[in-house]
Amino acid sequence: MEERTEVASLGEFGLIEHLTKNFETQQASTVVSVGDDAAVIDHFGKQTVITTDLLIEGVHFDLMYTPLKHLGYKSVVVNLSDVYAMNAMPTQITMSIGISNRFSVEALDEFYEGVFAACQKYGVDLIGGDTSASQKGFIISVTAIGEVAPNRFVKRSTAKKGDLICVTGNVGGAFLGLTLLEREKRIYLENPQVQPDLESEDYIVGRLLKPEARKDIIEFFEQQDITPTAMMDVSDGVSSEVLHLCRQSRLGCRIYEEKLPIAPQARQAAFKFGLDPTVCALNGGEDYELIFTMSQDDYDKITLQEEIAVIGYMTDEEEGRKFITKGGNLHDINAQGWNAFQK
């Protein structure tokens, strides 16, 4: 029988101590960490970046197909992604969780294994948080703090006409992973005897359950002395994010279907499900890639970087926000991005 320790047996402070006992700080700027009213960070000569996310079971994740370790990992990564999207380097996180009594200490250990793995991989310190009961389900709130050299941060609103629009890695994969897992869940619920068929779908399932943030790209920018003119991460989908960059920069754009980076595994899965890979790439969320604009003058610096695709360019606002299909047709770009309130 699996071990099950009731959370109540540890109490709140015992629980925090239990969950964070093996965690060592990595950042020199971490002065005071878990265990006091607040953490203390030293940030002389740098600007501090801060971002926060609230993740709620049944809204943002489904524990039926999300291993807790992956959930812990992803909760951290999606926040770090927002820090990288400012052209900054994350340094610390806080992690608060609300849990109903169906979660044991062992379950939380698994979750924190993922949290620590992400902290380790990205070199950030867990410096505080809050642990609470919830009436229903698992609630996760993460705040990430980062630093950036003075005025080197990159906003969404500062793209210029003529700038190239670029996307890192590939897009649409996480949405196809979600489609697959939702399908398998339905099949399982109708007939629990059927074993899930995920064998050949590692890639898209991994894109959904264990996304990575693009630290490598921010390091590449530094090495190549590139400062994007505007940037954000792809959490709601390329269409939705392109519209954010356009609206906040008061510009129009042209995006080319043939330029969208789509992984072969995602393309295959789309065909299998009878979906258009382009639509998945435009409207599927949760890829946690970076989308950014940069001056055409910097184009030479990225030609050898296979992880960056130029997908279009910024125009005057009057020219509209248009998508050009492989057949040469022009369509208005609409955000079909994920809206939690209209589910």
Place this chain on the structure above:
Amino acid sequence: MEERTEVASLGEFGLIEHLTKNFETQQASTVVSVGDDAAVIDHFGKQTVITTDLLIEGVHFDLMYTPLKHLGYKSVVVNLSDVYAMNAMPTQITMSIGISNRFSVEALDEFYEGVFAACQKYGVDLIGGDTSASQKGFIISVTAIGEVAPNRFVKRSTAKKGDLICVTGNVGGAFLGLTLLEREKRIYLENPQVQPDLESEDYIVGRLLKPEARKDIIEFFEQQDITPTAMMDVSDGVSSEVLHLCRQSRLGCRIYEEKLPIAPQARQAAFKFGLDPTVCALNGGEDYELIFTMSQDDYDKITLQEEIAVIGYMTDEEEGRKFITKGGNLHDINAQGWNAFQK
């Protein structure tokens, strides 16, 4: 009929814009605020303090007797209190909320009115957050950021033997406010015709529903050049917090019943409910006062400060953690503080 705008009609981004449109930043250090991947804060030459809290409907608050405006106010104040408890000054907050579809935009406006009132009063900027659907109830996650001159922060673990133990304001009032409201709620649920009798109980109800953080005390410390040796805020109750200070500083203590600051209104309410005011003062939480230790050498500096009561002193660990009653009896101090996991 009251106006009711569905949250879904605005969408997530429309909602954030709607909720934050009248909010102006007050802190020079706020470089980038709401509306990007992350906010940017300038902290040259100061140390950054960060703290976070997760508040869940049905666990931390009951909307049956908590007006949304008060809830917004309190959500901010309890976080600022943690920053003050580090001897730091709060400068910014982020606010994330998860809401089920029973909340209208008007309801959220009320909540944010309270949030803004607290920001205004304490001079902090709301710089970001996240707005999400929830499956059930109202979920609030606040992160507060503050600054402190290098190495002037005060931890819990640095009290010294012989230090005086001090409490600000008075304690136990919020617990009696809660007791009253829970009683009225029970009466109402049994017989909805009975009108609540809160007339003469403004003070204790206010202590629960609209607590204030002790910014004034931190300013007083600065003026008087006092640096407490250890400090925390009273959220779980004096007993519980005293034990935290003792354990983390590896010391014992003596606390005197006759020295506990109890408001006359709280004392009256306790007698009315047949409760011992001392027990309420020791074990009642949510007063958001400060409890701190300081060197006896600083005693002269606080004698005229009516908002600070000396309730005891720190001893060697071997002498135990003892409470001395008015009758002169010694008892071990036990934390009866609020444990969310054992409700």
